[in-house]
Amino acid sequence: MERLRFASFLSFLFLLIVLPATLVRGQSEPPATQDQASAPASTNQSQHSQAPAPPIPAGAARMSRQTRLEIIRDFEMQILYARATFPMGTKGLKLKNGVMSPNGPELQQAIALWGPAIKPGDPAHISFVQIKEDHIHFDLNGGPVHRKKWYEHVQISGANGAPVQTGSNESQPNPHGTYLDVYFEKYVPEMTARQLRDLLYPVLDFNARNKEEAYLDTVPPKVKEAIQGHRVLVGMNTEMVVHAKGKAPKKVRERDGETEFEEWIYGEPPQDVDFVRIVSDEVVRVETMKVGGQKIVRTEKEVILEKPDKDTEAKQEDRPANAPSLRRPGEDSENAPKPSDGVNPLPPAAPPDFPQPSGNPGPGALAGSPR
Numbered sequence: 001m002e003r004l005r006f007a008s009f010l011s012f013l014f015l016l017i018v019l020p021a022t023l024v025r026g027q028s029e030p031p032a033t034q035d036q037a038s039a040p041a042s043t044n045q046s047q048h049s050q051a052p053a054p055p056i057p058a059g060a061a062r063m064s065r066q067t068r069l070e071i072i073r074d075f076e077m078q079i080l081y082a083r084a085t086f087p088m089g090t091k092g093l094k095l096k097n098g099v100m101s102p103n104g105p106e107l108q109q110a111i112a113l114w115g116p117a118i119k120p121g122d123p124a125h126i127s128f129v130q131i132k133e134d135h136i137h138f139d140l141n142g143g144p145v146h147r148k149k150w151y152e153h154v155q156i157s158g159a160n161g162a163p164v165q166t167g168s169n170e171s172q173p174n175p176h177g178t179y180l181d182v183y184f185e186k187y188v189p190e191m192t193a194r195q196l197r198d199l200l201y202p203v204l205d206f207n208a209r210n211k212e213e214a215y216l217d218t219v220p221p222k223v224k225e226a227i228q229g230h231r232v233l234v235g236m237n238t239e240m241v242v243h244a245k246g247k248a249p250k251k252v253r254e255r256d257g258e259t260e261f262e263e264w265i266y267g268e269p270p271q272d273v274d275f276v277r278i279v280s281d282e283v284v285r286v287e288t289m290k291v292g293g294q295k296i297v298r299t300e301k302e303v304i305l306e307k308p309d310k311d312t313e314a315k316q317e318d319r320p321a322n323a324p325s326l327r328r329p330g331e332d333s334e335n336a337p338k339p340s341d342g343v344n345p346l347p348p349a350a351p352p353d354f355p356q357p358s359g360n361p362g363p364g365a366l367a368g369s370p371r
Helices: 002-028 039-048 065-075 105-114 193-200 211-216 221-228 238-245 363-367
Strands: 079-082 093-096 099-101 116-118 123-131 135-140 178-183 250-256 259-266 273-279 282-289 295-298
Touching: 065 123, 065 193, 079 211, 178 193, 211 221, 211 238, 221 238, 238 259, 238 273
Parallel strands: 093 178
Antiparallel strands: 079 123, 093 099, 123 135, 135 178, 250 259, 259 273, 273 282, 282 295
Protein backbone atom coordinates (compact mmCIF):
# COMPACT_ATOMS: atom_id res chain seq x y z
CA MET A 1 0.00 0.00 0.00
CA GLU A 2 2.84 2.35 0.87
CA ARG A 3 4.54 1.53 -2.46
CA LEU A 4 1.35 2.40 -4.31
CA ARG A 5 1.08 5.73 -2.51
CA PHE A 6 4.76 6.51 -3.28
CA ALA A 7 4.27 5.74 -7.01
CA SER A 8 1.17 7.92 -7.12
CA PHE A 9 3.11 10.74 -5.47
CA LEU A 10 5.92 10.49 -8.10
CA SER A 11 3.37 10.50 -10.90
CA PHE A 12 1.75 13.62 -9.45
CA LEU A 13 5.16 15.37 -9.28
CA PHE A 14 5.89 14.41 -12.90
CA LEU A 15 2.60 15.84 -14.09
CA LEU A 16 3.10 18.96 -12.00
CA ILE A 17 6.58 19.77 -13.36
CA VAL A 18 6.86 18.37 -16.90
CA LEU A 19 3.37 18.94 -18.28
CA PRO A 20 3.22 22.77 -17.74
CA ALA A 21 6.66 23.19 -19.34
CA THR A 22 5.53 21.22 -22.37
CA LEU A 23 2.39 23.29 -22.71
CA VAL A 24 4.34 26.57 -22.45
CA ARG A 25 6.87 25.47 -25.06
CA GLY A 26 4.11 24.36 -27.37
CA GLN A 27 2.39 27.72 -27.10
CA SER A 28 5.58 29.75 -27.65
CA GLU A 29 6.82 27.61 -30.56
CA PRO A 30 3.88 26.43 -32.65
CA PRO A 31 4.66 23.70 -35.15
CA ALA A 32 5.53 25.02 -38.58
CA THR A 33 3.17 24.02 -41.32
CA GLN A 34 4.33 23.05 -44.78
CA ASP A 35 3.45 26.48 -46.17
CA GLN A 36 5.32 28.23 -43.39
CA ALA A 37 8.38 26.03 -43.86
CA SER A 38 8.59 26.94 -47.51
CA ALA A 39 7.84 30.63 -46.91
CA PRO A 40 11.49 31.87 -46.51
CA ALA A 41 12.61 30.20 -49.72
CA SER A 42 9.69 31.56 -51.68
CA THR A 43 10.23 35.02 -50.17
CA ASN A 44 13.89 35.06 -51.18
CA GLN A 45 13.00 33.84 -54.64
CA SER A 46 10.34 36.53 -55.05
CA GLN A 47 12.79 39.20 -53.91
CA HIS A 48 15.36 38.08 -56.42
CA SER A 49 13.21 37.33 -59.46
CA GLN A 50 9.81 38.96 -59.40
CA ALA A 51 7.16 38.11 -61.91
CA PRO A 52 7.34 40.41 -64.93
CA ALA A 53 4.97 43.33 -64.99
CA PRO A 54 2.19 43.37 -67.60
CA PRO A 55 3.33 44.94 -70.90
CA ILE A 56 2.53 48.53 -71.72
CA PRO A 57 -0.59 48.70 -73.93
CA ALA A 58 -0.02 49.77 -77.51
CA GLY A 59 -2.47 52.67 -77.31
CA ALA A 60 -1.42 53.92 -73.87
CA ALA A 61 -1.91 57.60 -73.21
CA ARG A 62 0.88 60.06 -72.57
CA MET A 63 2.51 59.90 -69.20
CA SER A 64 0.70 62.15 -66.76
CA ARG A 65 2.38 64.75 -64.61
CA GLN A 66 1.69 62.77 -61.45
CA THR A 67 3.32 59.65 -62.92
CA ARG A 68 6.35 61.70 -64.01
CA LEU A 69 6.85 62.88 -60.46
CA GLU A 70 6.47 59.34 -59.11
CA ILE A 71 8.96 57.92 -61.63
CA ILE A 72 11.54 60.60 -60.85
CA ARG A 73 11.08 60.17 -57.10
CA ASP A 74 11.29 56.37 -57.38
CA PHE A 75 14.37 56.12 -59.61
CA GLU A 76 16.62 59.02 -58.57
CA MET A 77 19.48 57.97 -56.26
CA GLN A 78 18.53 54.28 -56.63
CA ILE A 79 21.34 51.73 -56.42
CA LEU A 80 21.51 49.08 -59.16
CA TYR A 81 23.90 46.82 -61.06
CA ALA A 82 24.93 47.16 -64.69
CA ARG A 83 24.29 44.40 -67.21
CA ALA A 84 26.18 46.08 -70.08
CA THR A 85 29.35 48.08 -70.59
CA PHE A 86 28.85 51.84 -70.72
CA PRO A 87 31.55 53.77 -72.62
CA MET A 88 33.26 56.71 -70.98
CA GLY A 89 32.70 60.21 -72.31
CA THR A 90 29.65 61.93 -73.69
CA LYS A 91 28.50 58.88 -75.66
CA GLY A 92 26.25 56.75 -73.47
CA LEU A 93 23.83 53.98 -74.39
CA LYS A 94 20.41 54.11 -76.05
CA LEU A 95 17.66 51.56 -75.56
CA LYS A 96 14.66 51.17 -77.85
CA ASN A 97 12.33 48.16 -78.11
CA GLY A 98 14.77 46.15 -75.99
CA VAL A 99 17.67 46.74 -78.42
CA MET A 100 20.76 48.52 -77.13
CA SER A 101 22.86 50.85 -79.27
CA PRO A 102 25.71 51.09 -79.88
CA ASN A 103 26.42 47.39 -79.64
CA GLY A 104 28.76 44.82 -81.12
CA PRO A 105 31.87 46.16 -82.86
CA GLU A 106 30.69 49.76 -82.59
CA LEU A 107 30.45 49.49 -78.79
CA GLN A 108 33.79 47.70 -78.55
CA GLN A 109 35.39 50.45 -80.59
CA ALA A 110 33.98 53.18 -78.34
CA ILE A 111 35.28 51.33 -75.28
CA ALA A 112 38.71 50.92 -76.89
CA LEU A 113 38.87 54.66 -77.66
CA TRP A 114 37.41 56.15 -74.49
CA GLY A 115 37.50 53.34 -71.94
CA PRO A 116 34.63 51.87 -69.89
CA ALA A 117 32.74 53.98 -67.38
CA ILE A 118 30.71 51.04 -66.00
CA LYS A 119 31.32 47.33 -66.59
CA PRO A 120 28.82 44.45 -66.33
CA GLY A 121 28.21 43.65 -62.68
CA ASP A 122 29.46 47.00 -61.41
CA PRO A 123 27.23 48.82 -58.91
CA ALA A 124 25.92 52.22 -60.01
CA HIS A 125 23.40 54.80 -58.93
CA ILE A 126 20.94 56.91 -60.88
CA SER A 127 21.85 60.51 -60.13
CA PHE A 128 19.40 62.34 -62.39
CA VAL A 129 16.16 61.48 -64.26
CA GLN A 130 14.65 63.63 -66.98
CA ILE A 131 11.48 62.68 -68.88
CA LYS A 132 11.35 64.28 -72.33
CA GLU A 133 8.94 64.06 -75.24
CA ASP A 134 9.90 60.67 -76.69
CA HIS A 135 12.52 59.30 -74.27
CA ILE A 136 13.60 59.12 -70.63
CA HIS A 137 17.12 60.23 -69.75
CA PHE A 138 19.04 58.61 -66.86
CA ASP A 139 22.37 59.97 -65.58
CA LEU A 140 24.46 57.22 -64.00
CA ASN A 141 27.18 57.94 -61.42
CA GLY A 142 26.83 61.68 -61.88
CA GLY A 143 26.45 61.68 -65.67
CA PRO A 144 29.16 62.36 -68.28
CA VAL A 145 29.44 66.04 -67.22
CA HIS A 146 29.59 67.46 -63.72
CA ARG A 147 26.44 69.47 -63.20
CA LYS A 148 26.85 72.95 -61.73
CA LYS A 149 25.87 73.67 -58.18
CA TRP A 150 23.16 76.19 -57.47
CA TYR A 151 25.66 78.80 -56.30
CA GLU A 152 27.59 78.54 -59.59
CA HIS A 153 24.58 80.04 -61.40
CA VAL A 154 24.52 83.11 -59.14
CA GLN A 155 25.95 86.37 -60.54
CA ILE A 156 26.99 89.28 -58.35
CA SER A 157 27.34 92.79 -59.75
CA GLY A 158 30.24 94.97 -58.69
CA ALA A 159 30.32 98.66 -57.88
CA ASN A 160 30.15 99.75 -61.53
CA GLY A 161 27.57 97.14 -62.52
CA ALA A 162 30.16 94.71 -63.91
CA PRO A 163 29.26 91.06 -63.14
CA VAL A 164 31.59 89.25 -60.78
CA GLN A 165 32.25 85.63 -61.63
CA THR A 166 31.37 83.34 -58.72
CA GLY A 167 32.24 79.99 -60.30
CA SER A 168 33.50 78.27 -63.41
CA ASN A 169 31.38 78.86 -66.51
CA GLU A 170 32.56 75.70 -68.21
CA SER A 171 31.24 72.29 -67.19
CA GLN A 172 33.91 69.79 -66.25
CA PRO A 173 33.82 66.27 -67.71
CA ASN A 174 33.06 63.39 -65.37
CA PRO A 175 35.08 60.31 -66.42
CA HIS A 176 33.23 58.05 -63.96
CA GLY A 177 29.74 58.96 -65.16
CA THR A 178 27.64 58.04 -68.16
CA TYR A 179 23.99 58.04 -69.21
CA LEU A 180 21.18 55.94 -70.66
CA ASP A 181 18.35 57.11 -72.95
CA VAL A 182 15.22 54.94 -73.25
CA TYR A 183 13.33 55.82 -76.45
CA PHE A 184 9.69 55.17 -77.32
CA GLU A 185 7.83 55.31 -80.64
CA LYS A 186 6.02 58.66 -80.47
CA TYR A 187 5.88 59.78 -76.85
CA VAL A 188 6.56 58.50 -73.34
CA PRO A 189 3.46 56.44 -72.45
CA GLU A 190 1.79 55.93 -69.10
CA MET A 191 3.53 53.15 -67.15
CA THR A 192 4.34 51.94 -63.67
CA ALA A 193 7.74 51.78 -62.02
CA ARG A 194 7.81 47.97 -62.39
CA GLN A 195 7.10 48.23 -66.12
CA LEU A 196 9.95 50.70 -66.51
CA ARG A 197 12.33 48.42 -64.61
CA ASP A 198 11.41 45.57 -66.97
CA LEU A 199 12.20 47.83 -69.94
CA LEU A 200 15.61 48.65 -68.44
CA TYR A 201 16.54 45.03 -67.67
CA PRO A 202 18.70 44.50 -70.81
CA VAL A 203 21.20 47.06 -69.44
CA LEU A 204 20.31 47.63 -65.74
CA ASP A 205 19.47 45.08 -63.05
CA PHE A 206 17.37 46.27 -60.10
CA ASN A 207 16.87 42.81 -58.51
CA ALA A 208 20.45 41.56 -58.10
CA ARG A 209 21.58 41.22 -54.49
CA ASN A 210 25.33 41.56 -55.07
CA LYS A 211 27.91 42.25 -57.77
CA GLU A 212 28.71 38.58 -58.38
CA GLU A 213 25.08 37.69 -59.01
CA ALA A 214 24.62 40.60 -61.40
CA TYR A 215 27.75 39.68 -63.36
CA LEU A 216 26.82 36.01 -63.73
CA ASP A 217 23.60 36.97 -65.48
CA THR A 218 25.59 38.67 -68.26
CA VAL A 219 27.89 35.78 -69.27
CA PRO A 220 27.12 32.65 -71.36
CA PRO A 221 25.69 29.65 -69.46
CA LYS A 222 28.87 27.62 -69.87
CA VAL A 223 31.00 30.42 -68.43
CA LYS A 224 28.51 30.93 -65.60
CA GLU A 225 28.70 27.28 -64.64
CA ALA A 226 32.51 27.36 -64.71
CA ILE A 227 32.69 30.50 -62.55
CA GLN A 228 30.32 29.00 -59.99
CA GLY A 229 32.56 25.89 -59.93
CA HIS A 230 35.72 28.06 -59.63
CA ARG A 231 37.12 26.67 -62.88
CA VAL A 232 38.98 28.48 -65.67
CA LEU A 233 38.17 27.75 -69.31
CA VAL A 234 40.42 28.41 -72.27
CA GLY A 235 38.98 31.43 -74.05
CA MET A 236 37.89 33.35 -70.93
CA ASN A 237 38.98 36.95 -70.40
CA THR A 238 40.77 38.24 -67.33
CA GLU A 239 37.59 39.54 -65.69
CA MET A 240 36.03 36.07 -65.87
CA VAL A 241 39.16 34.53 -64.38
CA VAL A 242 39.05 36.95 -61.45
CA HIS A 243 35.40 36.08 -60.80
CA ALA A 244 36.18 32.35 -60.98
CA LYS A 245 39.45 32.15 -59.02
CA GLY A 246 39.91 35.59 -57.46
CA LYS A 247 42.96 37.80 -57.87
CA ALA A 248 46.09 35.83 -58.65
CA PRO A 249 48.51 35.66 -55.68
CA LYS A 250 51.44 35.47 -58.10
CA LYS A 251 51.92 36.77 -61.66
CA VAL A 252 54.85 36.19 -64.01
CA ARG A 253 55.53 37.99 -67.30
CA GLU A 254 57.42 36.00 -69.93
CA ARG A 255 57.90 35.74 -73.67
CA ASP A 256 57.39 32.77 -75.97
CA GLY A 257 59.15 33.71 -79.20
CA GLU A 258 57.50 36.95 -80.35
CA THR A 259 54.47 36.52 -78.09
CA GLU A 260 54.40 38.13 -74.69
CA PHE A 261 52.16 36.50 -72.11
CA GLU A 262 51.32 36.67 -68.44
CA GLU A 263 51.15 33.63 -66.19
CA TRP A 264 48.68 33.74 -63.30
CA ILE A 265 49.55 31.17 -60.62
CA TYR A 266 46.94 29.88 -58.18
CA GLY A 267 47.81 27.59 -55.27
CA GLU A 268 51.02 26.28 -53.72
CA PRO A 269 52.31 22.76 -53.01
CA PRO A 270 51.29 20.42 -51.42
CA GLN A 271 47.97 21.33 -53.07
CA ASP A 272 47.02 21.56 -56.74
CA VAL A 273 48.63 24.47 -58.61
CA ASP A 274 46.99 26.12 -61.65
CA PHE A 275 49.02 28.08 -64.21
CA VAL A 276 46.74 30.30 -66.31
CA ARG A 277 48.44 31.79 -69.38
CA ILE A 278 46.91 35.02 -70.70
CA VAL A 279 47.68 36.69 -74.02
CA SER A 280 45.94 39.96 -74.90
CA ASP A 281 43.25 39.57 -72.21
CA GLU A 282 42.43 35.99 -73.27
CA VAL A 283 43.23 32.67 -71.61
CA VAL A 284 45.17 30.56 -74.12
CA ARG A 285 46.53 27.81 -71.85
CA VAL A 286 45.62 26.25 -68.51
CA GLU A 287 48.11 23.92 -66.83
CA THR A 288 47.25 22.08 -63.60
CA MET A 289 49.87 20.30 -61.49
CA LYS A 290 48.18 17.70 -59.31
CA VAL A 291 49.40 16.70 -55.87
CA GLY A 292 50.41 13.26 -57.10
CA GLY A 293 52.62 14.71 -59.85
CA GLN A 294 50.08 14.44 -62.69
CA LYS A 295 50.23 17.30 -65.21
CA ILE A 296 47.09 18.36 -67.10
CA VAL A 297 47.40 20.89 -69.94
CA ARG A 298 44.47 22.41 -71.84
CA THR A 299 45.08 24.59 -74.90
CA GLU A 300 42.00 23.96 -77.04
CA LYS A 301 39.51 26.83 -76.85
CA GLU A 302 36.57 25.86 -74.64
CA VAL A 303 34.52 29.05 -74.94
CA ILE A 304 34.31 31.62 -77.73
CA LEU A 305 33.61 35.22 -76.76
CA GLU A 306 32.62 38.11 -78.99
CA LYS A 307 35.57 40.30 -79.91
CA PRO A 308 35.78 43.75 -81.53
CA ASP A 309 36.26 44.05 -85.27
CA LYS A 310 39.83 45.26 -85.74
CA ASP A 311 39.13 46.44 -89.29
CA THR A 312 36.31 48.63 -88.01
CA GLU A 313 38.56 50.07 -85.30
CA ALA A 314 41.15 51.04 -87.87
CA LYS A 315 38.81 53.13 -90.03
CA GLN A 316 39.92 56.72 -90.32
CA GLU A 317 36.42 58.17 -90.14
CA ASP A 318 35.88 56.58 -86.74
CA ARG A 319 38.85 58.35 -85.20
CA PRO A 320 38.09 61.13 -82.68
CA ALA A 321 37.85 64.62 -84.14
CA ASN A 322 40.83 65.92 -82.19
CA ALA A 323 43.16 63.04 -83.09
CA PRO A 324 46.62 64.27 -84.21
CA SER A 325 47.43 64.03 -87.92
CA LEU A 326 50.19 65.13 -90.29
CA ARG A 327 47.75 65.96 -93.10
CA ARG A 328 46.82 69.50 -94.00
CA PRO A 329 43.37 70.80 -93.10
CA GLY A 330 40.81 69.37 -95.54
CA GLU A 331 43.22 66.82 -97.00
CA ASP A 332 41.82 63.30 -97.29
CA SER A 333 43.84 60.10 -97.07
CA GLU A 334 42.86 59.18 -100.62
CA ASN A 335 43.94 62.58 -101.99
CA ALA A 336 47.24 62.67 -100.12
CA PRO A 337 50.26 62.71 -102.49
CA LYS A 338 51.87 59.30 -102.95
CA PRO A 339 55.13 58.41 -104.76
CA SER A 340 54.67 56.75 -108.14
CA ASP A 341 57.06 53.89 -107.40
CA GLY A 342 55.68 53.31 -103.91
CA VAL A 343 58.90 54.40 -102.23
CA ASN A 344 58.93 57.53 -100.12
CA PRO A 345 61.52 60.03 -101.39
CA LEU A 346 64.35 61.08 -99.13
CA PRO A 347 63.97 64.43 -97.41
CA PRO A 348 65.78 67.29 -99.19
CA ALA A 349 69.29 67.96 -98.00
CA ALA A 350 70.00 71.09 -96.03
CA PRO A 351 71.54 73.96 -98.05
CA PRO A 352 75.29 74.52 -97.59
CA ASP A 353 76.43 77.17 -95.19
CA PHE A 354 77.43 80.36 -97.02
CA PRO A 355 80.10 82.58 -95.51
CA GLN A 356 78.61 85.51 -93.70
CA PRO A 357 80.14 89.00 -93.95
CA SER A 358 82.14 90.07 -90.96
CA GLY A 359 80.95 92.86 -88.78
CA ASN A 360 77.56 93.77 -87.47
CA PRO A 361 75.03 94.32 -90.28
CA GLY A 362 72.88 97.40 -89.98
CA PRO A 363 69.12 97.43 -89.68
CA GLY A 364 68.77 97.91 -93.43
CA ALA A 365 70.54 94.63 -94.12
CA LEU A 366 68.26 92.76 -91.77
CA ALA A 367 65.23 94.22 -93.52
CA GLY A 368 66.54 93.23 -96.97
CA SER A 369 67.15 96.85 -98.14
CA PRO A 370 70.45 98.03 -99.67
CA ARG A 371 72.96 99.54 -97.27
